[in-house]
Amino acid sequence: MTQTMIATILLIGLFLVLVFARVPIVYAIGIASLADFFYLGINPMQMALKFVSNLNSYTLLAVPFFITMGELMGAGGVTERLIDFSKELVGWVRGGAAMVNVVASFFFGGISGSSSADCASLGPIEIKMMEEQGYDRPFSTCLTMASSVEGILVPPSQNMVIYTLAAAGVTTVSIGQLFLAGYVPGAVLSLVLMIYSYYYSKKNGIPVTGRFHPKKCMRSLLRSVWGLLAVLIVVVGVIAGVFTTTESAAVAVVWSLMVGLFIYRGFRLRDIPHIFHNVTMTLGKVLILIGVSGAFTYLLTYLKIPENASRMLLSVTGNKILILILLNLLMLFLGCLIEMACLILMLTPVVLPIWMALGLSPIHLGVVMVLNLGIGLLTPPVGSTLFIGSAISGIRIEKLSKAMLPFYITMAAALLILTYFPQSFMWLPEMMY
Template identity: 50%
Template sequence: MDTQTIATLILVGSFLVMIFFRFPIAFAIGISTAGTIFYLGLPLEQLVQNMVGGVNKFTLMAVPFFIIAGEIMGAGGISNRLITLSNALVGWLRGGLAMVNILASMFFGGISGSSTADTASIGSIMIPMMKKQGYDAEFSTNVTMASSVQGLLIPPSHNMVIFAMVAGGVSVGRLFLAGMIPGIFLGVALMIYSFFISIKRQYPKGDAFSVRNILVASKDSILGLFTVIIVVVGVVGGVFTATESAAIAVVYAFFITFFVYKEIPLKNFWKILERSINTLSIVLILIALSTAFGWVLSYLRIPALVAEFILSLTSSKILILMMLNIMLLLLGMIMDMSSIILIASPILLPVVLKLGMDPVHFGVLLVFNLGIGLITPPVGGTLFIGSAISGVKIERLAKTMLPFYLVMIFVLIIVTYVPEAVMAIPNLIMPTR
């Protein structure tokens, strides 16, 4: 075998072996990259230079700001207000609390941009409430986890920012807009399924419909929801960049949480920062190491080889996209979301570009697939949080999640094969020149 083939086997083989033996993902990426660079006889300075270059980007500054803004709003009472608003809007339906759960996740996801934060915040309130009203513990948890994926699609989403950085030249504003319809469509699909299940199991209705309650709840929650408007309108309108909008969102969230809502004391801000730094440190380490990993991939021409291989299997766009979805779903079951975005994007982008798919469309498709991965075993972070809150074993949750997986895959198929469902809003509001 030639040097390139052996180096590829070292890089990919050692990485997969370490993943199989449950090494921390950062160690798996770093060790496989360093080993391959050493074998190729390249200076190890390449590893450090690429790691530094990976995090030394202005666009990337948006990620910590979005994380901090989401943590502040999540801790500052916005969850309760969004649940109250959602209850006024849909709580009167059969299975009203399930609908409230999904709608609250839709609202909160647009603030936190995180599936795990959504499940921890909304779930800690809604799951006990649903169980008390007679809902099954498994159903209550499954609704919470499935609906939390909306937060990854509905803007602002720091994972979209990471993809834009890796893809290079992809508009963050167009990505934000592209996630809107899929995120809302996912919520509607989950509501329809939950409604029929609620009829079948005779889950209770909530209070009667009241316009007055809607107006009162809207007034109480509008300041929190305005965070999304600031970010999306600001970025899309060209008023400021994604990074600037994220910084403004932090200042706004800080002011609303500590000086308007006042549900937590100012001293709690340090705990919020601590949680944010813990999350951010993981993300930045993964970005740094994955950048070096991606550089070695490019050096070995692996993205081009993978593209050629996939395109040689079939010329059918339908089959190729199906294979990519299956691949991403499987990767999402065993790897961290940020790592997959950083590693898979440069490999798969050449494939979808040759198929004529817009990179913005692919970004939404990628994030959606990996969002499903967060609620699948064996390493789904959202699945672990849902289990911890509800007390239901992960094995039981994974089994009872099967109907929800089917609903989500149905929406994924629509997102994959109906480009207009993703690109209609960005093409209307931010058309490419």
């Protein structure tokens, strides 16, 4: 075997061994990369340089701002107002409580940008509300977890920002286009979950409660609009060219602070240090992953792994449908094992050249990858949202995983629609740009 082949096996093999041995993902990436640097005879200082250079990005500043905005909005009382609005909007149809769960996640996801934050913030309220309407706890928890994935599709999403950074070595991806492309997929996921909820409610005889009141609906919308404006600031600001992504995120943080302190009064000045502590803890995990993955991505490029993987896959089959199935299966499998932000950084340089060789848009891949890895957040052994769902419901992970099977199938249906019918959502960014 050649030195390049041995180095490739060492890098990927050692990383996977450490992951399966339950070594924290940051250490697994770092150890595998450092071992490969030594084997290839590359100065290990290059690893430190790649760590720093990966963090030296103006666009990356948007990530801490988005995380801060989500924390401020979550603490500021937005959650209850969005649930009230969702109740007035869809709570009167069959399966209303389940529909409220899905719609509230769609709105809150645009504020938090995080599946975990969505599940942790809305979950306790939504699960209790659904149980009062006659749903059992496993179904209520599973729907809460599944709908939380809307949070990483609907902009602004820090994972989409990370994707644009990971794709930069291959091609330029417009964050504005990617944000716009996330709305319809978020709605598609909502729709398939609502259809399944309607079927489940009818099958189990869940009664219809309440009636639609236009005036109450409008009043609840006006109460929640201050929180929703934070999302409009980001999305409209970026699309209209008024702000860069980073600037719009910073403005949204200031707006969220004002709303939480003076309009909703969900927190006080003395609570701000605790909120920023939560931001720092989350941000520390994200930034160290981005830094360490810089060395890993450098080695992938140095060893020409993306080119070789593309050539090998295209030599096996030229069937576009089959290649897309294989790529989806790869992302789903790895999403069960590796943390989302890290996997985006590692997988994008490998998959994107293959995707583009099929004549498909990098925006399309961004949406499909985010949904794939979002499903991974709900699967054992490392699904963070699955762990949160288990914690807030008191149901064991084994039982929750089994109860999630219909939702995996439902979400896979949404994934297939978005994979094979990209014009179902690409029309929006193409029209606006």
